[in-house]
Amino acid sequence: MYRFYNYAELFKPYEIIDYLRKSQSDDPLLTVEEILAKHEAILDEWDIKHLGALVPEENRFREIVSGETIKERPEINKVLRLIESPKYKAVKIVEPQRLTRGDLEDIGRIMKLLKHTNTYIITADRFSERLYDLHEEDDWNAFEAELKKGNDYLNYYKKIQKRGRDISLSQGNYIASVPPYGYEKIKVKEGKKEYPTLKENPDEANVVRMIFDMYGNQGMGRMSICYRLDELGIKPPKGEQWSATTLKEMLKNIHYIGKVKGNWRPTITIVEDGKFKKTRPQGNAENRLVYEGKHNGIISPELFERVQNRIGNNPRTKPTTKLRNPFATLLYCRNCGKVMVLKYFRDKQGNEKCAPRFSCIDQARCGAGSCTYAEISDLVCQTLEHSIEDFEICIKNDESDSSKLHAQLIKTLEKKLKELEAKELTQWEQQAHPDPSQRMPAEIFKQLNKKLLKEKEDVKQALRKAYESQPAPIDYKEKIKTFKDAIITLKDPAAEAVLKNELLKACIERIDYYREKPQRVQSSNKKSNWNNPAIELDVKLKV
Ligand SMILES: [Zn+2]
Numbered sequence: 001m002y003r004f005y006n007y008a009e010l011f012k013p014y015e016i017i018d019y020l021r022k023s024q025s026d027d028p029l030l031t032v033e034e035i036l037a038k039h040e041a042i043l044d045e046w047d048i049k050h051l052g053a054l055v056p057e058e059n060r061f062r063e064i065v066s067g068e069t070i071k072e073r074p075e076i077n078k079v080l081r082l083i084e085s086p087k088y089k090a091v092k093i094v095e096p097q098r099l100t101r102g103d104l105e106d107i108g109r110i111m112k113l114l115k116h117t118n119t120y121i122i123t124a125d126r127f128s129e130r131l132y133d134l135h136e137e138d139d140w141n142a143f144e145a146e147l148k149k150g151n152d153y154l155n156y157y158k159k160i161q162k163r164g165r166d167i168s169l170s171q172g173n174y175i176a177s178v179p180p181y182g183y184e185k186i187k188v189k190e191g192k193k194e195y196p197t198l199k200e201n202p203d204e205a206n207v208v209r210m211i212f213d214m215y216g217n218q219g220m221g222r223m224s225i226c227y228r229l230d231e232l233g234i235k236p237p238k239g240e241q242w243s244a245t246t247l248k249e250m251l252k253n254i255h256y257i258g259k260v261k262g263n264w265r266p267t268i269t270i271v272e273d274g275k276f277k278k279t280r281p282q283g284n285a286e287n288r289l290v291y292e293g294k295h296n297g298i299i300s301p302e303l304f305e306r307v308q309n310r311i312g313n314n315p316r317t318k319p320t321t322k323l324r325n326p327f328a329t330l331l332y333c334r335n336c337g338k339v340m341v342l343k344y345f346r347d348k349q350g351n352e353k354c355a356p357r358f359s360c361i362d363q364a365r366c367g368a369g370s371c372t373y374a375e376i377s378d379l380v381c382q383t384l385e386h387s388i389e390d391f392e393i394c395i396k397n398d399e400s401d402s403s404k405l406h407a408q409l410i411k412t413l414e415k416k417l418k419e420l421e422a423k424e425l426t427q428w429e430q431q432a433h434p435d436p437s438q439r440m441p442a443e444i445f446k447q448l449n450k451k452l453l454k455e456k457e458d459v460k461q462a463l464r465k466a467y468e469s470q471p472a473p474i475d476y477k478e479k480i481k482t483f484k485d486a487i488i489t490l491k492d493p494a495a496e497a498v499l500k501n502e503l504l505k506a507c508i509e510r511i512d513y514y515r516e517k518p519q520r521v522q523s524s525n526k527k528s529n530w531n532n533p534a535i536e537l538d539v540k541l542k543v
Helices: 031-049 074-082 104-116 139-168 203-219 222-231 244-249 301-311 374-393 401-429 442-468 474-490 499-507
Strands: 016-021 060-063 090-093 120-123 130-132 184-188 191-201 258-261 270-273 275-279 289-292 331-333 340-346 353-360 508-514 520-522 528-530 536-541
Touching: 016 031, 016 074, 031 060, 060 074, 104 139, 130 139, 139 222, 139 258, 139 289, 203 222, 203 244, 203 301, 203 401, 222 244, 222 474, 244 301, 331 340, 340 520, 353 374, 374 474, 374 499, 374 508, 374 536, 474 499, 499 508
Parallel strands: 016 060, 016 090, 090 120, 331 508
Antiparallel strands: 120 130, 184 191, 258 289, 270 275, 340 353, 508 536, 520 528
16 A cells, blocks of 8 residues: 655654665666666655655665675675664665565565564655565565565576576586686587587697606606696696695596586675685585586596595695694504504793604594604604615616607797797798798898797797606606605704695505503612603505
């Protein structure tokens, strides 16, 4: 039922809160500012017409971010807090759906809040101008219906968009906009239809093969792989230098075994430090969609599987709690098979009371003796040093996969160099043309030539590095380097535990520890003392 009100009698301008926001139903070509300006004009017009004065500026709240749910909108939250005060009697909006078109829970919550704070709602748009008193059943129903209308539209819009993508994905098409490193996105015609898929980019694909080989076959750590790629002058997908995170993403990317995926990591919005951030957390395992893709894989499923097992073996580190144990997932108690944990002993000021110690996680039941961190660290370093000596003795000839891939890389670079040299020659020939009108302007030639020489120098540099770092057969040299890296880092008190852990895992499969429980013994001067049982370590190396 429509009622007429004398607004000026009901409200003073300062008793009204204005709320403005852009929504998905607005013209997509307009900016947020343009839409809000349009709405301000509507609200102003209403003020003058019904109150004879404008609502004060401090009562006007403009939503700049365009979140669908209330949680994602900072300004509406301010409004909802303000209406708890009896000072404010109404919230004015252009039309109901400006308040919310989020989910039903949001609608219910916002309507209850308005009702219980006795807040009227004014809609100012000329076509839907109205006052809602939510204590009136008619008004409640009408307002609710308006909000749900917005919600239905939004859901419908999202659904049809998603449905199309799901179908395309299930047919094995590649529907994301950016292709994974190693591929190009192409469109293939099939009868009258066209579908998007991936095509191997030969140079990049070889780098992918190299990375999987180094990680899955040679047991190199992610950091060592990064250094190696940088050394070879290979550019990462983003930025200037390779990072362990980029490598991890690549090593887990199932497109490399010819599959496509959806719902993998949907983008969601979170609030951090009072700001809204879009993030893509690891998706829920059940919601993940994986299909056979129409494209060819780059990596064999066996190698991929091996790599997944190795990645899965990495200890979980929550972003807030840093890994503190360099031997995490490596050190086990031989007595009971459970893990050894590292304990720090600090006082309230954070000072070390005594040296950190390793003990079996189930020490109370198992009874194995504990030892200091330094004891384990020294013994492991010794073991690694011995292995290096062994490697040095047994460096012998053998063709490894990585040397083949390396040779391929050298070939690519050599070919590039030849092309550049040919291009240089052409430039000079053109410049020496008998007819001056056929020549380039001198300044342009100078620039082009300079650019080309620079490019040539870069390729030469990369080639030199590639020749230098050509892997030794069966990579004992590489092993030595990896082991040395681990030793140096392990001995460095400033190095982070995460890094130590990663490097150790490149050399070591598992360590089993045993030490008898120390006993009290009587010494000659009748003072009791502790005996010192030997530590036994079985170190299983990755060779
Ligand atoms: Zn134990």
